Amino acid sequence: MSKLQPARGTRDIYGEDARNMTAVVDTFRRVAGTYGFEELATPIFEFTEVYKRPLGEASDIVSKEMYTFEDRGGEEVTLRPEFTAGVCRAFISNGMQQKLPCRLMSHGPAFRYERPQKGRYRQFHQINAELLGQDSPEADIDMIAMAWRLLKDLGLGDKVMLHLNTLGDKESRADYRAALVAYFEGHKEKLSEDSLRRLESNPLRILDSKDESDKEVVANAPKLSEHLNDASSAFFETVKKGLEAVGVPYNHDERLVRGMDYYCHTAFEFVTTELGAQGTVLGGGRYDGLIEQLGGPAVAGVGWAGGIERLAMLSEAGGEPARPVVIMPMGEAGTMKGLEVAETLRGEGFVVTADRSGNMKKRMNRADKANAAFAVIIGDNEVEQGVVTLKRLDSGEQSEVAFADLATAIKTN
RNA sequence: GCGGGUAUAGCUCAGUUGGUUAGAGCACCAGAUUGUGAUUCUGGGGGCCGCCGGUUCAAAUCCGGUUACUCGCCCCA
Structure with missing residues (x-):
């Protein structure tokens, strides 16, 4: 048994794994290309501020999930934990608002300091697509249709299911959040310890708790769909109609949520049951407030990211190398x-x-x-x-x- | 960060109620065949039994710790 091992949560990728992963990226490039996307390669590290600002100082994410270092010049830098923030930073840095909309595709490694599990590594790889500068629901439909086409082309049409939800606009969200907190406050005695903590930090997350007692409480919790204002429900109706028009099957999942408050309207995840607890294979949504929060102009955004390892494991799309x-x-x-x-x-x-x-x-x-x-x-x-x-x-x-x-x-x- | 499981050859795994030189299959190397593979036959190399400590006349085996892997929880931008 050799003592030389890769660092925890990292691994060497070669042979069949490498071929499968390459096939995922190649398919992504080809499919996204047909939707007019162009490549953007951002650095794999950024000033920590880029990732920290949209999240808020105190969150678990900042305190325990990011690979953050001080470099030799004394700058705080962080290995990219996801693509969206870096892509938005590049959008601002390069003045891309001059020619909207921007359709940007990226892929490469990302890093999170987490306990490794099946399909979850500290260094992992993602494909990422962002559509900036379109605030209409049709943009959301395009993005989901593109994801669906990619998954089908990878042979995963029967292995994944689309979970779809809306978070509403700012007003609807605030209204719902207040109703939700009020409801859970009244059922504190039945909530798990974790969820009592979530009640303070991120109440929406109680909705997808895995605790049995929590699930009972959640079953009767107020629904977001009942707190949507007219504009928000109209937006969601259009998204659903559009998905039907382009033939993407979906499942309205009211428990699908997003924590950060720059998210709005559409949230979606393509999920498989074949990868244990790490079932999400590709996920995304609308984030109209993010670019502004990073210090840029008010530009709408919708995008998604897919885990290359997870997609490669499911699709085995790589095939055999040519015979020499x-x-x-x-x-x-x-x-x-x-x-x-x-x-x-x-x-x-x-x-x-x-x-x-x-x-x-x-x-x-x-x-x-x-x-x-x-x-x-x-x-x-x-x-x-x-x-x-x-x-x-x-x-x-x-x-x-x-x-x-x-x-x-x-x-x- | 928290809990469960696992750790024996390059890989997949046996190994009895603690007992003497720790095994198999596959893989690898060599020969049968010095210009002809995959099949076959013969032979060979390879293991601090994850690591540290304890119990014992005796530990791969029992106990404690530790590390790694793995499954789940937290988190999931």
């Missing part, structure tokens, strides 16, 4: 000719590697393990005659082929 052609030169002349032949074949689009060490048996053995389709043997005999010995590894049959005919012979075999 392995060059096996024998002798000096063969080695030189082998270099030349390899380059020619690569130019034709083949995956070509060379195995120049060991006896023929070893080389064949390695070629077999590499899942090679062909072995190309080039010895002194072959060089003299201007041919190679081409062996098809699946059948074991082999024949001599002129240099000039090699690419064609491989293609047609």
Whole structure:
């Protein structure tokens, strides 16, 4: 057992995992591209202020979830825990409000100092899409439709379910929050210890508590849908109608909430039951107050982020790598000719590697393990005659082929 | 930060009521075949039994601690 391990909550990604994750990102790029999104790569760390300001000093998030450091120049910096704040900062920094709307896609690592679990790492990877500068419900529909198309393209149409809710506008939210707190205050004796704390810090979170006694209390709690003002319910109705129009199945989940108060209207999550407690595979919503809170103009925003590891685990979209052609030169002349032949074949689009060490048996053995389709043997005999010995590894049959005919012979075999 | 489970070879795992040189399969290396693989046969390398301490004549095995992994809780921007 080696003592050299990656740091807690981090891991090396290679082989099948790497292929699956790459496939998720490739699919994301292609799909988001068809919705007019362009790439924005922000730094993976920012001044701590960028992440801290929208959250409020005292929250658990700031105090125990962020990777925060003081750098050598004495600056407080934080490894990005999510994409949205950094994207909004980039939007402000680069004056992007000059050409609204902005459709921005990003992907890469993010960091949270948490206890690792299945599908939850300290360094994890996300795909992220933000649509800035559209405050109409149709923008929300576009975003959800795009997420749904991505999930379907990843083969997850049957494995995930869309949970949808509205948080209403500022006024509706404040109204509801007050009603909710009043209700829970009257049922304190039945609430769990955790929820009593939440009553102070984040009452909406009591709604998705996993405690059985809490669930009983929640069942009769006032509903947000009963506290929506006209504008808010009209907004939500449009979103629902739009989803039906574009064929995205959804489930109105009144317990789906967001804690931070820059969120408004649409909140959604695509959830699977196949990943234990970490069922959310992609989630997002509308955050019209965020950019202003960061010190920018009043620009509306709606976006989502998806966990690449979780999506990759479910979809296994990576497939197998292309089968290589392995060059096996024998002798000096063969080695030189082998270099030349390899380059020619690569130019034709083949995956070509060379195995120049060991006896023929070893080389064949390695070629077999590499899942090679062909072995190309080039010895002194072959060089003299201007041919190679081409062996098809699946059948074991082999024949001599002129240099000039090699690419064609491989293609047609 | 809090609770449960697990820790034996590169991987997956056996290992009896504590008992003498700790096993298997797969993988790896070599040979049978010095220019022909995947099948077969023969042989081989590899383990401080996570770590530290305790009980005992004796610990992979029992006890305590610790670390890592894992499942859940908190949190989830």
